[in-house]
Amino acid sequence: MCFALGAETIEQVKHLTAACAGPLAGLAVLPHLRTLRPGLAAIADAADPLALQEMAARAMLAADPVTSGVYYVDDHFVPYAGARPVAKGWNNKRGKAERGRADTHVTAHDGRAVCFVTGEPSGLTVTLPKALTELKKAAPPGAKIMLGFDRGGAYPQVFRHCREQDVHWVSYRRAPLAVPAMLPVITTITVGARKREIAWAEEKVQLKDYGEARQLTLSEHGKAALQILTSDFQACPAQILAWLKPRWREENFLKYASANYGIDKICDYIAGIETNTKITGNPDRKKANAAARTAEKALAQAREDLACLLADPATSPAAKNTRLIPAAQDKITAAHKKLGAAEAARDTIPAKLPANVVDPGAQVALLRTCRRGLQMVLRLLAHNAEHWLASHLNAYLQDDDEYRAITRQTIIRGLAGTITCTPDRITVELQRPGAPRVARALALLIDEINHTPPAMPGDTRPITYRLTPRPPGPNKLRRTITGDLGLAGRRQVRNLEGMTIATSLFRFEDSYARAVPGLSVPWTADSAPAPELLVLNEELAVEVGVDPAALREPSGVALLVGQVPEGVTTVAQAYAGHQFGIYVPRLGDGRALLLGEVIDTQGRRRDLHLKGSGRTRFARSADGKAVVGPMLREYLIGEAMHGLGIPTTRALAVIATGERVLRERALPGAVLTRVAASHLRVGTFQYAAASGDRDLLRALADYAIARHYPEAADGQNRYLDLYRRVVGAQASLVARWMLVGFVHGVMNTDNTTISGETIDYGPCAFMDAFDPAAVFSSIDDHGRYAYGNQPGVLQWNLARLAETLLPLFDDDSEVAVEAATEVLSGFADAYERHWAEGMAAKLGLAAPDRELTEDILKLMRLQKVDFTQFFRALSAGTARTLFTEPEPFDAWSTRREVLLPADRVAVAAAMDRVNPVYIPRNHRVEEALAKATDGEMVPFHRLVDVVSCPFDERPGLEDYTGPAPMGCAPYITYCGT
Numbered sequence: 001m002c003f004a005l006g007a008e009t010i011e012q013v014k015h016l017t018a019a020c021a022g023p024l025a026g027l028a029v030l031p032h033l034r035t036l037r038p039g040l041a042a043i044a045d046a047a048d049p050l051a052l053q054e055m056a057a058r059a060m061l062a063a064d065p066v067t068s069g070v071y072y073v074d075d076h077f078v079p080y081a082g083a084r085p086v087a088k089g090w091n092n093k094r095g096k097a098e099r100g101r102a103d104t105h106v107t108a109h110d111g112r113a114v115c116f117v118t119g120e121p122s123g124l125t126v127t128l129p130k131a132l133t134e135l136k137k138a139a140p141p142g143a144k145i146m147l148g149f150d151r152g153g154a155y156p157q158v159f160r161h162c163r164e165q166d167v168h169w170v171s172y173r174r175a176p177l178a179v180p181a182m183l184p185v186i187t188t189i190t191v192g193a194r195k196r197e198i199a200w201a202e203e204k205v206q207l208k209d210y211g212e213a214r215q216l217t218l219s220e221h222g223k224a225a226l227q228i229l230t231s232d233f234q235a236c237p238a239q240i241l242a243w244l245k246p247r248w249r250e251e252n253f254l255k256y257a258s259a260n261y262g263i264d265k266i267c268d269y270i271a272g273i274e275t276n277t278k279i280t281g282n283p284d285r286k287k288a289n290a291a292a293r294t295a296e297k298a299l300a301q302a303r304e305d306l307a308c309l310l311a312d313p314a315t316s317p318a319a320k321n322t323r324l325i326p327a328a329q330d331k332i333t334a335a336h337k338k339l340g341a342a343e344a345a346r347d348t349i350p351a352k353l354p355a356n357v358v359d360p361g362a363q364v365a366l367l368r369t370c371r372r373g374l375q376m377v378l379r380l381l382a383h384n385a386e387h388w389l390a391s392h393l394n395a396y397l398q399d400d401d402e403y404r405a406i407t408r409q410t411i412i413r414g415l416a417g418t419i420t421c422t423p424d425r426i427t428v429e430l431q432r433p434g435a436p437r438v439a440r441a442l443a444l445l446i447d448e449i450n451h452t453p454p455a456m457p458g459d460t461r462p463i464t465y466r467l468t469p470r471p472p473g474p475n476k477l478r479r480t481i482t483g484d485l486g487l488a489g490r491r492q493v494r495n496l497e498g499m500t501i502a503t504s505l506f507r508f509e510d511s512y513a514r515a516v517p518g519l520s521v522p523w524t525a526d527s528a529p530a531p532e533l534l535v536l537n538e539e540l541a542v543e544v545g546v547d548p549a550a551l552r553e554p555s556g557v558a559l560l561v562g563q564v565p566e567g568v569t570t571v572a573q574a575y576a577g578h579q580f581g582i583y584v585p586r587l588g589d590g591r592a593l594l595l596g597e598v599i600d601t602q603g604r605r606r607d608l609h610l611k612g613s614g615r616t617r618f619a620r621s622a623d624g625k626a627v628v629g630p631m632l633r634e635y636l637i638g639e640a641m642h643g644l645g646i647p648t649t650r651a652l653a654v655i656a657t658g659e660r661v662l663r664e665r666a667l668p669g670a671v672l673t674r675v676a677a678s679h680l681r682v683g684t685f686q687y688a689a690a691s692g693d694r695d696l697l698r699a700l701a702d703y704a705i706a707r708h709y710p711e712a713a714d715g716q717n718r719y720l721d722l723y724r725r726v727v728g729a730q731a732s733l734v735a736r737w738m739l740v741g742f743v744h745g746v747m748n749t750d751n752t753t754i755s756g757e758t759i760d761y762g763p764c765a766f767m768d769a770f771d772p773a774a775v776f777s778s779i780d781d782h783g784r785y786a787y788g789n790q791p792g793v794l795q796w797n798l799a800r801l802a803e804t805l806l807p808l809f810d811d812d813s814e815v816a817v818e819a820a821t822e823v824l825s826g827f828a829d830a831y832e833r834h835w836a837e838g839m840a841a842k843l844g845l846a847a848p849d850r851e852l853t854e855d856i857l858k859l860m861r862l863q864k865v866d867f868t869q870f871f872r873a874l875s876a877g878t879a880r881t882l883f884t885e886p887e888p889f890d891a892w893s894t895r896r897e898v899l900l901p902a903d904r905v906a907v908a909a910a911m912d913r914v915n916p917v918y919i920p921r922n923h924r925v926e927e928a929l930a931k932a933t934d935g936e937m938v939p940f941h942r943l944v945d946v947v948s949c950p951f952d953e954r955p956g957l958e959d960y961t962g963p964a965p966m967g968c969a970p971y972i973t974y975c976g977t
Contacts, residue, residue: 049373057138089121156209288346396441437692508596525562526614530658577683577750588618683750689804729756735834741767768963916950
């Protein structure tokens with residue numbers, strides 16, 4: 001019910017309004033906290049958390065037993081931030097001792113929380129007996145138990161206690177690994193239909209302070225790589241490996257429960273202060289130890305002095321024998337006596353004493369465990385409830401890879417709902433998920449639950465669930481021709497069911513929202529307190545058919561931040577995506593909105609889209625806002641790419657909102673209005689395919705064909721032809737990036753468009769010195785999206801697109817895969833052709849020459865030559881000056897001369913038409929954005945003017961042609977979210 005009210009965790013219920021949270025208590029309105037607190041405190045103080053935990057765990061294990069009998073145990077330190085004198089323990093996360101408490105958690109083999117115990121930090125050797133006692137209470141009578149530990153729990157005391165309690169254990173050997181006595185055996189196993197050889201050895205070993213145990217050694221490259229210890233001599237090695245392999249679930253459980261269920265953020269508000277009788281180190285003993293060490297050092301020094309004296313050739317033997325040696329021996333004797341006295345004095349002092357004996361005023365805070373224990377039990381129950389929901393939902397989803405993420409993102413975080421309480425029943429109505437596959441699975445799960453309706457303790461009313469009614473089916477896309485629309489000029493437009501909304505500025509259409517209703521949700525933009533136009537792209541405004549002067553009026557500025565007239569419905573689009581290779585099933589427009597579609601002066605359908613307009617349903621944990629700097633960056637880079645002739649989205653305007661947005665500091669907020677051929681992405685198809693609704697996927701593909709590749713509609717296999725055209729468009733696009741040294745920085749599948757336009761200028765940059773490994777993004781730690789990796793990454797993204805379209809390619813999956821593979825394999829050839837032809841033009845060659853091109857790029861990389869400057873200098877005949885060692889360049893230049901056409905003037909002119917003088921130099925971009933953020937827009941406007949005409953060299957702009965000065969720090973870019 002908490003989830004239905006929009007609370008992601010039990011902790012968030014307290015933030016609900018009284019009217020919303022009232023139904024949880026069976027009331028119209030929840031009482032005020034001042035009324036609730038005393039009553040809740042009394043309930044908590046009278047509760048028995050261990051009994052509640054035992055009851056819940058026993059019921060859970062009885063209903064769904066742990067058939068393997070394997071449970072994982074781990075200590076978890078919880079820091080204490082209060083002022084009470086709480087005992088200290090070791091915090092592994094911070095690598096130091098801190099005040100706090102230690103929780104010992106026991107989880108089942110499948111990840112469910114079973115029980116926990118808590119107390120002062122002491123280690124698993126102390127807490128395991130208590131935890132095992134609670135586990136045995138919950139486990140069915142006579143059930144076999146196997147406890148799994150990580151290396152931190154591999155202590156003889158822990159193993160002995162397991163043996164005493166007739167419980168098996170399995171763990172990793174703590175370093176260093178032992179030398180195996182047995183030779184390894186090679187075993188072939190099959191994992192995921194692939195055969196793999198494993199080298200392992202089995203033997204019995206003696207563990208100090210424990211006795212005989214079983215040891216399995218796994219070897220790699222002839223060396224022991226991992227050793228597993230266990231008390232079970234009967235189980236087969238593969239089974240033992242299977243038991244220990246999911247040990248990471250314990251770590252994942254602790255991280256997940258900490259992040260989502262607040263197990264690290266529980267405060268003990270009340271504590272009893274008592275005399276501290278805990279045994280602790282005796283400071284007098286420490287002083288005595290220090291005195292003994294000092295005496296020991298003095299003795300060692302006296303002996304060293306005597307040795308030096310005997311070896312000194314400058315001192316006469318007579319002097320040594322008569323005076324110096326006896327004196328040195330006396331010094332050694334005296335040092336011996338002092339050391340003996342210090343040790344004797346030390347031995348009379350106890351090493352440890354009760355803290356109150358050391359310090360009569362020593363106190364300790366004994367935190368009340370009853371309240372915290374009750375809170376923890378409730379939190380772990382909530383975690384298990386989510387685990388149950390996910391696993392039962394997956395019975396209908398059948399998606400073992402993504403079902404947990406789908407449950408959390410789509411069901412728990414994504415659904416709203418209403419609770420209706422009547423005298424005889426409680427009804428929970430949940431909003432239907434947008435993905436049909438998830439909606440169907442949830443509907444089936446609801447039918448399962450309603451078959452035996454649950455009830456709250458102490459309330460006999462049954463709880464029934466239902467979904468909101470299904471929305472109307474999708475409308476088919478059709479193309480119509482309209483005449484005079486009453487706008488600037490006459491033009492042809494495509495329309496959907498006549499749904500166009502006329503405004504004083506734009507005639508908005510909504511073909512996407514109507515063609516594929518499951519892939520967007522209606523949403524409105526946040527209001528802007530004091531919108532102010534920072535920059536307007538007048539050329540683009542005219543192109544989309546609107547008077548720039550009208551956009552500068554207050555009504556135009558209001559429209560550009562999302563304040564649309566009545567009748568216009570703005571939507572947030574849904575999509576999934578692979579982010580840095582990791583699939584995320586639900587991304588979407590978290591801070592963006594589609595204002596609508598317009599038909600430009602050339603008859604093209606264009607999206608008008610907002611960025612930074614506020615949180616939407618897809619916002620996840622972000623604030624939905626944007627700040628001035630990143631939005632102006634997108635405007636600037638988009639205009640630079642347009643000037644370079646590279647397909648790109650473009651910014652129509654950037655509006656300051658008049659609010660402050662918190663990033664690393666408070667920054668001025670902004671909204672960007674973007675114009676794009678569309679916002680169809682590879683991630684859009686991934687989202688549609690993941691829904692399992694083939695009709696939705698087909699409708700999306702039909703829409704993409706009608707909007708971007710209408711020629712494909714007449715093909716023998718229209719969907720395969722669509723894919724072929726997308727592959728061709730992206731091969732051309734990435735080749736153009738490479739030819740100007742552009743590094744996108746975040747080539748996720750949700751940033752790969754179907755139209756073939758460049759989109760999302762977050763952590764992008766242009767390369768200065770040529771380097772295939774150039775990467776600028778602060779979040780690309782491993783260089784996945786480095787300059788030289790971009791073609792391969794784009795091909796990988798297109799493979800993901802093919803996976804979504806396979807059901808449309810052919811009903812026979814093998815035929816579909818074969819067809820997709822054939823099309824995708826053509827990407828490399830297409831890219832190579834575009835790149836080779838482009839490089840030939842940049843070098844002034846009549847035809848591509850692979851060897852000549854690779855040789856000059858290698859030379860540029862070795863001597864760190866500026867990529868952009870080189871090609872302009874080459875046409876001007878001054879390229880030699882860019883090389884620190886020009887001789888290799890001279891040899892290369894001689895080879896090139898042979899291949900050049902006879903008319904060298906025409907060659908130079910042709911080269912200058914494809915080699916830019918100006919690109920958005922990184923240091924100039926940062927300089928302009930920093931000043932714009934502070935309110936000075938002149939440098940920004942000047943830079944936009946420079947990069948908008950990149951091929952025409954103009955006097956007075958010499959400062960914009962070169963890289964950052966020597967000694968500048970490496971350039972790093974950020975997403976701006």
